[in-house]
Amino acid sequence: MKLVSWGSVAAFLAMGGYALYVWGSYGMVAATLALEVALLLRRRRTLLRRLGRMHRMRGGAGHGAGGVEGGFIGQGER
Numbered sequence: 482m483k484l485v486s487w488g489s490v491a492a493f494l495a496m497g498g499y500a501l502y503v504w505g506s507y508g509m510v511a512a513t514l515a516l517e518v519a520l521l522l523r524r525r526r527t528l529l530r531r532l533g534r535m536h537r538m539r540g541g542a543g544h545g546a547g548g549v550e551g552g553f554i555g556q557g558e559r
Contacts, residue, residue: 487493
């Protein structure tokens with residue numbers, strides 16, 4: 482088995498002539514993961530707003546453990 486070794490940082494970054502494919506792939510994965518995190522945070526914020534509105538519409542406190550202050554996961558982190 483041949484181990485790949487690069488003589489310099491430039492040779493490593495060139496990836497044997499496949500740099501565009503390799504680094505482009507890493508870039509796409511990084512962008513996709515960042516987009517996923519951003520969309521999840523937006524979805525969480527929207528859900529918490531909706532739950533807050535529902536809670537206020539129903540008269541605030543006194544609706545048991547299912548209410549907004551009843552301890553939803555992540556509540557109070559921000």
